[in-house]
Amino acid sequence: MPVVVTNPPRAASELVDALGAYGVATIHEAQGRTGLLGSHLAPIQQGVRIAGNAVTATVAPGDNTTIGVAVEQCGEGDILVVAPTAPCDMGYFGDLLATSLRARGVRGLVIEAGVRDVADLNEMGFPVWSKAISAEGTGKGNLGDVNIPISIGGRIVHPGDVIVADDDGVVVVPRLRAADAIAASKAREEKEAKARARYVAGEIALDVNNMRPLVEKAGTRYVDYEEWVKEQQA
Template identity: 80%
Template sequence: MSGLIVTNPPRADRAVADALGGFGVATVHEAQGRSGLLGSHINPVQRGVRISGNAVTATVAPGDNTMIGVAVEQCGEGDVLVVSPTAPCDMGYFGDLLATSLKARGVRGLIIEAGVRDVADLNEMGFPVWSKAVSAEGTVKGTLGDVNVPISIAGRIVSPGDVIVADDDGVVVVARLRAAEVLAASHAREEKEALARSRYEAGEIALDVNNMRPLLERAGARYVDYADWVKETDS
């Protein structure tokens, strides 16, 4: 039965959520064991934007955006609204009016496995959105879903209070109870990449920076001079 609205769920520490946003999706995804990445069909409707924050979750009925309006009330400063329809639907669930309401409450963005519209207005007002589709087709109201319960979206489970990081590369979710651990791992990964970058800048290549030569040898790779290769192929 739908219609459950959970209030005041626990959230990840705000400072941790903010710090995770500094690393970006790719680093966080790798740092937590290449996990948590939402499906590649969830894309930004803008470019050059990175956000992070605590998830407020909502499910919506196909073609009905009632529960987005309900979820707005449960959103606060630093949150990210995460919405999934209970059955696939690409209609335009969300536009500039709902964005104005969320922005006024300090919400940092929307992640939705459905359609949005008023894209030019969303970009002009600076409200970031990651969506499955863009569609001018509007929705109706009257059918209930749930708010602040675990939801399935783009191949992942997102629970209220989890940390969402989103940028041009997509969206990744970090479980609330692992947020501090993943933050530490992200720091370590960034430091490792900084060392690798300095080696690349000095002229080294990935085969040596990543110690790939033993891997190639074990896999059976062999180097053959072109002249010798021609002889081999002609024989």
């Protein structure tokens, strides 16, 4: 029997917005290279970054009824995260559902299936990360669940977790670890700023990242070109 869980706990808005200041790559690295959803979940637009609390939903293959149910559970600052119960690339979502979500203050959609009306979605500025683009519409009547833990992109997303998405993909931060992820991301950006200054000054990665011992350990041999040619001809 389908279930809709109402009013799950969410991360505080100030934590969500603070995480939104960092890119997906930074957060992924900062939290120990965890939480990154599969690379097949790609943006339909470019140059957009969003962060919000996850409202989760499962949908039946070829049926988007549960998305309509999930809309009612969405509010200001949320991101709708949708996964089919079996693989399906049909166009579950278009401009009308986006209009409804936008009216409720939803910041975007992550869906491991197809979307359509892409030109309209981009024109209205509603961000989407999807597995596919497909004009094929879905049916109605087979219900899934709303606001339960779901598997999407090789990760588990719980309702109320923080989702950050940009040109690099989508990363999930567990709700109770949001503050730790912010601190770790801040530390990583400070470290990268120092490294960037060294690159600007002309240093290279071998020295900035102390990689020369690794090159030496691998037994790498530097050979002048003329000598290398002779060796190949011998």
